[in-house]
Amino acid sequence: MKLSDFDFDLPEHLIATRPARPRSSARLLVADAGTIADRRVSDLPQILRPGDLLVLNDTRVIPARLTGTRTRATPQGDAAARIEVTLLEPAADGWQALARPLRKLRVGEVIRFGDALSAEVAEIGTTGLRLRFDAMGEAFDAALNRVGAMPLPPYIASLRAPDAQDRDDYQTVWARHRGAVAAPTASLHFDAPLLDALAARGVEFVHVTLHVGAGTFLPVKVDDVTSHRMHAEWGEVTDDAAARINAARAAGRRIIPVGTTALRLIESAAAADGTMRAFQGTTDIFIYPGHHFRVTDGLMTNFHLPKSTLLMLVSALMGRERIKEIYAHAVAGQYRFFSYGDASLLLV
Template sequence: MKLSDFDFDLPPALIATRPVRPRSSARLLVAQASAIADHRVSDLPGILRAGDVLVLNDTQVIPARLTGTRARPTPQGEAVAGIEVTLLEPAAQGWRALARPLRKLRVGEVIRFGDALSAEVVEIAGGELLLRFDAHGDAFDAALAQVGAMPLPPYIAALRAPDDQDRDDYQTVWAARRGAVAAPTASLHFDADLLDRLAAQGVQFVHVTLHVGAGTFLPVKVDDVTTHRMHAEWGEVGADAAAAINRAKAEGRRVIPVGTTALRLIESAARPDGRIAPFRGTTDIFIYPGYRFRVTDGLMTNFHLPKSTLLMLVSALMGQDRIRRVYDHAVTQGYRFFSYGDASLLIP
């Protein structure tokens, strides 16, 4: 199975840099049986069945992109240089992070992010650094909210800088547990009105948590995709969520994750018999064609990058030929792609 099997041509004009408003007015491509139909996300109450379970990722994106300065003594005095930092995940002594330019940083240096926050470089290894901040707990959260920006995906950040509007746009309406440095983007299409209408139709919601990491944007660098190693992310499926999913499966009702993050988490928590057990820990599950789904009956997701692990995941769910037809249709019909783009509902 070659990386080139998951390539396709995408016109740059189809890359969305802002979401549509309202959220639920985004387009929705529905692929089920042999049909492909064009809808809006707001049409979901008429598309889903009473009793369907939507699995929602309740992670909350933190403003993980920081701009700081580093002061270094020189023969002429003190020189100040700019540094861009993107937080990756908490560690025992602080936070793992990416920095640019990394090559100029030294262990022991202090990076100042305005008056509210600073951090010491504790370690540099493997293209990353470990930062120890001067604030912790609630004080750290408050300082980060003051000086940080939303960590937009590279394909958006290359076209424009994040701004205050992204603090709302790049966060789900049900976000509850801080820790993600990327959004579960299929969930960005839901608003309170749509949730109310779905509930009135008898659709059930189950919340799980997967803190999405920056590794979700890492390219696949091997030609034989079966040798690719996934990044690890922390997640939790609580006892109540596991029981609700198991009850739905026992009653023949569909379990449909909203987003690949929710799908990867429930498949990680699933046993061979298709039942879910409570789960708390990291998962590096890699889903590509040939994978046997244990729990998932469908998926709502955005449109993914060429040659990405997420495109491999939807190919595993729908079949490679089928997903090629779905993506050909999306490109031909002008669907908007990636994190701020339109959505698809895939029912194998």
């Protein structure tokens, strides 16, 4: 399989920079093996069956984008330089992060992010660095909430800067466990009225946690996609969640993850026969055509970037040719793409 097999033309004006309002008013493309229908997310209670089990990722996005200054002594006096930092994941002593400009930083320097937070450069690698902050635990969380911004994906950040509205828009209504630096974006379409309507329909929900990392936006750099290596992300499926998924499967009910993150986690946790097991740890599962799905009966997801691992995942679920048809329909129909865009419901 070649990277070019997963390419398509996308007009830039279809990249959404703001979400639909209300959330559930976004468009929804519903597709199975033979049909495509144009609906709204708010139609889900009429589309899904009583007993369907939606798997929801309850990770919470942290305001991981920071702007600070470093001060260095020069012959002309102290000089301050602007530094942009994106936190990636906690490390044994601090946080792994990306920084711009990385090449100008030195180990031991201090970066100040306003009066609330500062960090020492503990280590510098080829693509990132490790920061040791002056606050920990709840004090660090409070400071980060004061000075941080939501880490919008590069394709949005290149078109506009994050603002206060993104603190609500780029967070799911059921977000619980802090740790993600990217949102499980299919879940952004749900609001309280929609959840109530789904529950009244008899649709059930189960929560799992996968802390989405910035690696989800990294491009595939190899031509042979089977040689690509995924970034690792931390996730958890509790005993209760595993039991509820197993009970639904035993009763013949459909398991439909909301978002590729929830799908990757349950496929990682499932045994070869589809039995769901409790899971806690990291997963770097890479799903591309040829993957045998152990527990997934469908997927609600947004529309993904050309040549991305997420496009490969949906191609594995529906078939490459079918996804080409679905995406051609979406482009022709002016669906909005990527994190703040419209959604699809893919049923197998």
